[in-house]
Amino acid sequence: MAVGTSGLDKTRMMILEKGPNDEHAQDNSDSNTTSTTFQDKLSLVFTPPSAGDYLILAGAGVKNATSLRKTAVRLLDNGTSTGYGDNQSSFQNTTDWHPWYTQFKINLAASSQTFKLQWSAVAIGTAHIREATIIAIRLDHHRPPIGYAENLTNASTSNTTYVDRTTLTHTPENTFQMILGAMFIESQGFGAQNNNVAGRVIEGATPIVMVENIHRPSVRGGTWPVLALKRQETAESSTTWKTQWKRFAGPSAHIKDSSIITVDMDDRRVL
Amino acid sequence: MSFYIDYGENDTRDTSTGASQQNLNVTPGALIQPNTTYFILATGVSDFDAAGTGKAHVILDEADSGTVRTMEIRHRDAPNELRSVPMLYAFDSGASPGNWDDWSIWHWPVA
Numbered sequence: 590m591a592v593g594t595s596g597l598d599k600t601r602m603m604i605l606e607k608g609p610n611d612e613h614a615q616d617n618s619d620s621n622t623t624s625t626t627f628q629d630k631l632s633l634v635f636t637p638p639s640a641g642d643y644l645i646l647a648g649a650g651v652k653n654a655t656s657l658r659k660t661a662v663r664l665l666d667n668g669t670s671t672g673y674g675d676n677q678s679s680f681q682n683t684t685d686w687h688p689w690y691t692q693f694k695i696n697l698a699a700s701s702q703t704f705k706l707q708w709s710a711v712a713i714g715t716a717h718i719r720e721a722t723i724i725a726i727r728l729d730h731h732r733p734p735i736g737y738a739e740n741l742t743n744a745s746t747s748n749t750t751y752v753d754r755t756t757l758t759h760t761p762e763n764t765f766q767m768i769l770g771a772m773f774i775e776s777q778g779f780g781a782q783n784n785n786v787a788g789r790v791i792e793g794a795t796p797i798v799m800v801e802n803i804h805r806p807s808v809r810g811g812t813w814p815v816l817a818l819k820r821q822e823t824a825e826s827s828t829t830w831k832t833q834w835k836r837f838a839g840p841s842a843h844i845k846d847s848s849i850i851t852v853d854m855d856d857r858r859v860l
Numbered sequence: 861m862s863f864y865i866d867y868g869e870n871d872t873r874d875t876s877t878g879a880s881q882q883n884l885n886v887t888p889g890a891l892i893q894p895n896t897t898y899f900i901l902a903t904g905v906s907d908f909d910a911a912g913t914g915k916a917h918v919i920l921d922e923a924d925s926g927t928v929r930t931m932e933i934r935h936r937d938a939p940n941e942l943r944s945v946p947m948l949y950a951f952d953s954g955a956s957p958g959n960w961d962d963w964s965i966w967h968w969p970v971a
Contacts, residue, residue, distance in 0.1 A: 593910030595969040598873035600884035600904035607897035608861040613950045648948030686932040690946035720929050722948040730861035765864050802944040805936040816903040816946035820867040854864035
């Protein structure tokens with residue numbers, strides 16, 4: 590039976606070799622809970638050899654086995670009790686699996702560090718999580734400069750044209766650059782088309798749209814993660830990247846956990 | 861400190877009405893060494909032409925080792941919605957790195 594036509598565009602894939610002092614943890618199994626209190630899915634525990642900066646990346650697939658419900662996910666820095674990427678995915682059907690992703694830069698002391706990927710149901714339903722990964726990339730061993738900007742707190746707009754959230758202006762070295770731009774966008778409406786919200790990542794003065802995401806949640810307050818990924822060999826000229834968001838015609842649009850990073854990458858193939 | 865191994869991108873939208881459709885293929889080949897750990901960062905933008913009645917499977921797959929990430933994305937406002945699909949994966953190449961050297965992103969519609 591024909592169910593429709595799927596389309597896919599702007600695909601990106603980068604493969605990195607784990608280096609000295611990088612860390613990771615992964616659990617691909619499907620776990621579920623009816624608890625509305627965060628449960629631990631996966632922990633990354635390590636002690637940095639010295640104080641320094643890390644890029645933390647975390648991702649998972651989530652669902653809710655009760656239709657029209659939400660599943661909450663966050664990455665908890667156990668040392669500071671800070672929840673990163675604390676957002677709620679909404680689901681129309683019981684078999685939908687939606688992505689969750691967050692990223693941020695953090696300075697860590699040379700003491701034991703624990704990051705916990707956690708999930709919970711929201712009000713009711715059975716919340717599932719699988720394919721969970723946490724990666725910590727030691728940044729200060731990469732060739733400087735590293736460009737980074739973030740606005741992790743929640744902001745809203747009633748604008749129907751794109752509004753800037755995070756701006757990074759940076760002059761990379763003329764080598765391989767890994768560029769990551771990410772955010773969650775959220776609508777306080779659902780169902781009707783005018784409740785759509787949008788987020789995008791752009792590059793340059795005459796903007797190149799690296800990724801654009803248009804989102805209508807199944808449940809009020811449902812969020813969606815957005816990731817732009819790019820490799821480029823940049824001349825040593827100043828470049829500006831921005832995350833942006835807007836509403837369409839309904840309630841205000843929200844943006845959270847917005848960040849952009851550019852990292853100079855050593856090419857393993859020529860070392 | 862991570863090391864760059866390989867990268868691919870595709871800005872050409874393609875479609876599927878049933879069969880799995882490969883949108884991007886990255887083949888690091890012999891750059892994948894034995895007993896080494898690698899990270900994969902992947903993303904794409906999914907769309908669908910029938911709101912609510914179907915969903916898009918988007919997967920990250922290795923030709924020998926199989927599918928390692930599966931997203932099943934319901935579009936509430938077809939065909940207008942555009943859904944970003946971030947995927948993270950880590951693997952150790954073990955003794956047979958040839959089983960980890962041919963990566964793709966595929967998609968197809970399901971009920």
